[in-house]
Amino acid sequence: MRVLLKLAIRNLIGAGLRTWLNVLVLSLTFVIIIASQGIYRGMGDQAAQSLTDVEYGGGQYWQNAYDPYDPLSIQDAHAPIPEELKQPIASGQATAILTIQGTLYPQGRFLPVLVKGIDPAQTILKLPSSWLQSESMLSDEAMIPDEIPAFVGTRMASTARLNPGDTVILRWRDSYGAFDARTIRIIQIFRTTVQSVDSGQVWIPLHILQAMARMENEATIITLARNTPSPAAEIPGWHFKSLKYLLRDIDQLVASKTIGASIIYLVLLFMSLLAIFDTQVLSIFRRIKEIGTLVSLGLTRRQIVLLFTLEGTLHAVLAAVLAAIYGFPLLSKFARTGWGMPQAFDSYGLALGERLFPVFRAGLVIGTVILIMLLTTIVSLMPARRLSHLKPTDALRGKLQ
Amino acid sequence: MDNTVIQTIDLVKTYPMGLHQLVALNKVNLSFVRGEFAGLVGPSGSGKTTFLNLVGTLDSPTSGQVKVMGINLEELSPLQAAQLRKQHIGFIFQTFNLFPVYTAYENVDFPLLLLTLSSSERRRLVMEALEWVGLADRANSRPAQLSGGECQRVAIARAIVKKPSIVLADEPTANLDAENSYKILDIMVELNRELRLTFIFATHDEKVIRYLHRKITLFDGKVARDERLEPGAAVTAG
Numbered sequence: 001m002r003v004l005l006k007l008a009i010r011n012l013i014g015a016g017l018r019t020w021l022n023v024l025v026l027s028l029t030f031v032i033i034i035a036s037q038g039i040y041r042g043m044g045d046q047a048a049q050s051l052t053d054v055e056y057g058g059g060q061y062w063q064n065a066y067d068p069y070d071p072l073s074i075q076d077a078h079a080p081i082p083e084e085l086k087q088p089i090a091s092g093q094a095t096a097i098l099t100i101q102g103t104l105y106p107q108g109r110f111l112p113v114l115v116k117g118i119d120p121a122q123t124i125l126k127l128p129s130s131w132l133q134s135e136s137m138l139s140d141e142a143m144i145p146d147e148i149p150a151f152v153g154t155r156m157a158s159t160a161r162l163n164p165g166d167t168v169i170l171r172w173r174d175s176y177g178a179f180d181a182r183t184i185r186i187i188q189i190f191r192t193t194v195q196s197v198d199s200g201q202v203w204i205p206l207h208i209l210q211a212m213a214r215m216e217n218e219a220t221i222i223t224l225a226r227n228t229p230s231p232a233a234e235i236p237g238w239h240f241k242s243l244k245y246l247l248r249d250i251d252q253l254v255a256s257k258t259i260g261a262s263i264i265y266l267v268l269l270f271m272s273l274l275a276i277f278d279t280q281v282l283s284i285f286r287r288i289k290e291i292g293t294l295v296s297l298g299l300t301r302r303q304i305v306l307l308f309t310l311e312g313t314l315h316a317v318l319a320a321v322l323a324a325i326y327g328f329p330l331l332s333k334f335a336r337t338g339w340g341m342p343q344a345f346d347s348y349g350l351a352l353g354e355r356l357f358p359v360f361r362a363g364l365v366i367g368t369v370i371l372i373m374l375l376t377t378i379v380s381l382m383p384a385r386r387l388s389h390l391k392p393t394d395a396l397r398g399k400l401q
Numbered sequence: 402m403d404n405t406v407i408q409t410i411d412l413v414k415t416y417p418m419g420l421h422q423l424v425a426l427n428k429v430n431l432s433f434v435r436g437e438f439a440g441l442v443g444p445s446g447s448g449k450t451t452f453l454n455l456v457g458t459l460d461s462p463t464s465g466q467v468k469v470m471g472i473n474l475e476e477l478s479p480l481q482a483a484q485l486r487k488q489h490i491g492f493i494f495q496t497f498n499l500f501p502v503y504t505a506y507e508n509v510d511f512p513l514l515l516l517t518l519s520s521s522e523r524r525r526l527v528m529e530a531l532e533w534v535g536l537a538d539r540a541n542s543r544p545a546q547l548s549g550g551e552c553q554r555v556a557i558a559r560a561i562v563k564k565p566s567i568v569l570a571d572e573p574t575a576n577l578d579a580e581n582s583y584k585i586l587d588i589m590v591e592l593n594r595e596l597r598l599t600f601i602f603a604t605h606d607e608k609v610i611r612y613l614h615r616k617i618t619l620f621d622g623k624v625a626r627d628e629r630l631e632p633g634a635a636v637t638a639g
Contacts, residue, residue: 014502298487
């Protein structure tokens with residue numbers, strides 16, 4: 001085997017430009033597959049991280065009626081905070097969010113919004129709730145202040161044309177069906193990559209919203225801190241949604257994008273493998289006398305099949321080495337500097353931010369290398385297998401049956 | 402002690418030719434002893450190359466027996482046959498059959514690589530073989546950079562580098578001019594004399610025939626004549 005490997009390397013190097021062209025194309029395939037997979041992995045990781053940080057935490061309890069895809073469910077999606085979750089909330093292991101529907105009247109227009117109440121002291125979600133802390137302290141627990149402190153995200157601010165310090169009328173309906181209205185004052189505007197905590201949403205202190213909606217001690221969602229085990233498997237009136245469940249859309253999106261991208265690199269891979277197959281077939285035709293000579297020098301037909309297969313497979317080995325030489329620094333730099341995302345990308349709904357940082361995991365690199373090696377071995381073996389039926393005397397005459 | 406290196410007993414080889422069988426060798430009984438410088442002569446299709454292929458374990462007989470170094474080839478597995486070729490048989494072809502991507506040195510080194518000798522031992526043997534054929538200074542040239550005569554000399558070096566018991570040469574001078582033909586024949590005579598290698602040629606080249614110590618004439622697959630020649634009949638070049 002060692003001798004065959006030595007011979008295969010010699011033959012491959014000796015073939016010169018033909019070998020290097022194949023190796024170059026195959027190495028490009030390696031790098032492109034790893035780069036594109038890394039981009040999608042990075043996209044998924046980044047989006048999942050952002051969503052976990054600002055919205056999902058370590059999982060959520062949803063009030064039974066809550067359905068994020070059905071705005072009409074919001075009206076009924078509230079219930080008293082269950083006893084099982086009061087202690088985690090008090091100890092900072094969970095935080096409650098109450099959501100009601102409302103209408104904002106900026107510059108004489110009206111804008112349907114979701115009004116979300118958040119505990120100003122919470123630290124579980126990376127939302128700037130602390131901005132509300134000093135302002136909300138001024139108001140009585142049971143009283144609704146004349147000017148309700150609020151913060152909104154940049155998308156919402158842009159839609160409603162709001163700036164920090166602006167006041168705007170908010171109208172809502174409480175749990176008894178009575179309409180009421182107050183002025184809200186925009187304390188600050190925050191920037192986030194997560195659209196689902198920004199667009200069409202106004203954030204105010206939880207206790208004020210509970211008072212406004214006459215939903216004292218009630219919540220719509222209770223978010224757990226990261227790595228906090230769910231305190232109770234079953235809480236009547238509430239459903240626990242694990243982080244995995246909450247991130248399933250992202251995972252599916254990344255999976256579908258990866259499949260789409262796979263078509264491109266499958267074509268590239270197919271072309272590279274075709275080049276190797278072609279080289280192998282041509283090599284066998286061109287080197288038919290050489291094969292006869294190899295037999296005369298003492299190689300068995302099986303060893304010759306192995307030699308030709310090794311030659312083909314070594315294309316992939318050399319390609320992996322070449323890809324490592326130029327691909328490693330290139331992809332490392334790419335992973336460090338990231339890829340600037342156009343502003344329009346925000347409208348795609350993925351929480352990516354201004355730069356996308358690809359993620360290249362060892363599994364991805366090793367998996368890609370193994371896959372290409374395996375496929376190269378198969379396409380090398382296919383034409384070489386014909387040699388196992390070749391008669392050495394025919395080969396010496398340059399005859400291939 | 403029995404010096405026989407090759408023995409054929411009622412050797413028959415036929416090839417299918419449409420509905421008929423072409424008889425390439427018909428009950429050939431021949432023996433060769435160590436150190437012979439013998440040639441099979443005869444017109445095209447008389448069975449010369451077929452005989453070499455059978456002795457060289459590149460083909461198997463239709464019937465009859467071939468014994469090389471006392472071993473009945475019929476009893477050998479493909480691996481054992483390859484082992485026999487690797488250790489005891491050297492081939493020289495009409496078209497040289499050198500590996501084009503290898504240098505002369507690497508071509509000669511090839512059979513030794515298969516014998517898994519140490520690199521220093523291989524180097525010594527390769528340089529010795531190249532010196533025998535007068536090409537030590539062209540060791541790093543590729544076949545494309547060598548003349549036809551030089552290529553055949555590299556092929557001879559490759560055939561003898563492992564000091565085989567038998568060298569089978571199929572029309573070794575057919576692609577060479579007279580001067581180069583004499584050169585390589587002189588080399589082979591010297592190798593035969595110095596190393597006691599057994600040379601068996603398949604040829605119809607008069608120049609080669611003049612060097613032979615034994616001439617076996619084949620006709621229609623049968624041995625028509627088997628004659629010993631005077632050693633002095635050889636004509637030396639120059």
